[in-house]
Amino acid sequence: MSHTLKCFWFPKPLVRNVSTFSEYKNLRIADILATRPLGTQTSIKGWVKTVRKMKDNLFIDVNDGSCPDKFQIVLPKALKPDYLSFGASVEVIGKTTENVNGQLELRADELKILGPCIHSEGFPFAGKVSHPPEYIRKFLHLRSRTSAFSSILRIRSAASRSIHKYLSNEGYLNIHTPILTANDCEGAGEVFLARPENDTHLKDMMKHGLSCEEAYFDKKVFLTVSGQLHLEAMARGLGSVYTFGPTFRAENSRSRLHLSEFYMLEAEAAFMDNLDDLLKMMEKFIKNITTEVANECERDIRMLQDEEAKLHVNNLIKKPFQVLNFNEACSIINQHFEGPKVTEGLNKEQELFLVNYFGKVPVFVVEWPQALKPFYMKLMPDTLKVAAVDLLVPHVGELCGGSVRENDYILLEQKLKRIGQSEGLDWYLELRKFGNIPTSGFGMGFERFLQLLLGIANIKDTIPFPRWPHNCIL
């Protein structure tokens, strides 16, 4: 056993199984702060954030991940154990009291080190230091220990819950659309292929004339870029449905807005046949989940949000979203934007310009040229426009895309033939054959929503384990 290791090998004498510990009820700091129990004998478990020495006592701030707040422990100096330092995990027992400032604190009877944190061995974080996000991102396995990132993850968890809750209350069923799929939906994004790692195994399974990629499923199989087409199938028996899960793009993009693996919320409203209703539904959804998360995570958000992000969220919650059609959007950009004029779709700069032009209020851009949008969007009568919408927001540009779906069998069949996709999507076409209904829906990039909500510059800091080109750590 090397010398170095000795520090981490837990020193036996410290592990005292003092029976008093088990007699105390363990409480989470979030619960203590919510219920403010006075004079309660309790145990708290968490990580040391600061240690301040006073005359007779040590004042130790502990956080346990349940909330952004640190809880103050008052420990008589005589009871200080070895290895008490920033980053150590501890169990403390004592009685809750109110200090002169009216704050709840724990008068400790004992403090036990669960795990020391020997900084000289390479712990990347230091107490009272605010590390930049790029630095923290290098230590994915440890970054839940930082205040900022743990706040983000609590908000992420609350926002997920809020999405499920809102859609469920609105009567949408949660559908787990597949990750592995033979369809690549939009034919637009770059996709990942999946095949078994085991080669001998593959050879056993492979049917004559098939490639390695086709061996397991008898066809090439990709990681999903969208669950929409599958949702449309489900909506034709179950009514309105949604899916919320991981989505993949194999693009070589390292932008601050792109990940190779990200989360998308996709909702499909049964019997909805027009853009007006879709816009109403999208705006209501976004206002609702934002309001709920803002209320529920108020303390975490306060730690992260700057004035700019606060303004964005305030506008989003309180102001009606702007609506304009693609032609209007283009002419505003071409008249007032000092950057490049519109040639095809809108680029990120143009998107952000539009939102700023309208006072940083989210903007629905509707009625897009057919050529700019995927095959499944509904052609508007007597035009070459489709009933599509992009929702543009401050800070990130496009947050959602949606459309009324083409439910006319003939038009859809012609379109699929024209783009050479009729073969793999025969099932999708067939949905329009038997008891067909109109549907409309949208997708929202979940990480971009978090970027908007918190003013996070880089999308890599919104997800626990970010994946982007040349980076798949852990």
Added chain:
Amino acid sequence: MSHTLKCFWFPKPLVRNVSTFSEYKNLRIADILATRPLGTQTSIKGWVKTVRKMKDNLFIDVNDGSCPDKFQIVLPKALKPDYLSFGASVEVIGKTTENVNGQLELRADELKILGPCIHSEGFPFAGKVSHPPEYIRKFLHLRSRTSAFSSILRIRSAASRSIHKYLSNEGYLNIHTPILTANDCEGAGEVFLARPENDTHLKDMMKHGLSCEEAYFDKKVFLTVSGQLHLEAMARGLGSVYTFGPTFRAENSRSRLHLSEFYMLEAEAAFMDNLDDLLKMMEKFIKNITTEVANECERDIRMLQDEEAKLHVNNLIKKPFQVLNFNEACSIINQHFEGPKVTEGLNKEQELFLVNYFGKVPVFVVEWPQALKPFYMKLMPDTLKVAAVDLLVPHVGELCGGSVRENDYILLEQKLKRIGQSEGLDWYLELRKFGNIPTSGFGMGFERFLQLLLGIANIKDTIPFPRWPHNCIL
């Protein structure tokens, strides 16, 4: 335009934009049955399940996917539109009334066909016919239209919600662990490799000396077999955490209990250092979610559950789970089971025998030989056993696996070296270095839970789009 297509091309004359339709509020059948509004003018949208002709009226049962119930429409014969048949989608307007049996029904003023269902064109389902699951499974894109499968999907949605709700109330944070990962966790299951489909793209990205599979991320990347190791990292800053999402196995198994893509719930309890607490937590979790789903989906479950499944669920909810250690389990099997004796771990037959032996009550088998279990399980003092648990249940055998995690730095390092995994898992080992804590956790196969709850024979009928060897439809 071919003759065949004409039937599906919606016949123009039927699309009457009768203004009265928009004046009626659309209600879901679930909401009507819950609130029983009498004399309310409403519109209902859904699919025709049966049409019965009486003297003056047609009696039409409609289902809209919001619940298992069909709602009866009474339509004067004179108002019958063309194409009214089983499977057609319709919108009906009228007034809710109570019939002589006390059932709510809709006295229709008008019925509009939204989409006809021309059976001669190949609609695979027929009215009043109960199709076997193997037959229904061939039509993944249409199977949400069958009563049985739509019930399963509503229960699946409710069970997901219940899992999120329960764990959230217990203070667990929802973590989205990655699908793409460079770790394959257990080193046990067969894994899928992922790489971009686009070859030119790949060549641009590939660094010198790397293979095609390594081009995008600079290393081989797999689809996750478990989020546990990632959860352990998160638990060391956030406290207790869970993940609930898709998981992958590239095995060549077509059993009634295996899928290539399935859902797993994995929970990791921070500061939990012993099997007793883990068993309590698992039992409480399973009893709670089962009870909630059983109550919430009572009508859907009644449609599906046979007497056997009802007994299993009743035992699960009401009886305390059995606990025995691996040695005891082996000796019971070796003494009383007429099938094969235990040689290594337990096989499916032996698992099911044990559960039957204890009166079809779930059985915790604890304290397993180290050699049979993954590296991360905690070695019990002075034994070659690990603090592991398998939860065995009727119908499916193993439903959950869990353990106290090895948090001793030295023991874990030795183990990783011994099995030759120390390199890729240095980050995992390092979690034990800085402010280490004990954690315990378990994983539950979500589809197996649904099989148990509903007595579903084949796991392929519990998930919207099943994937198994040689099968990735849609």
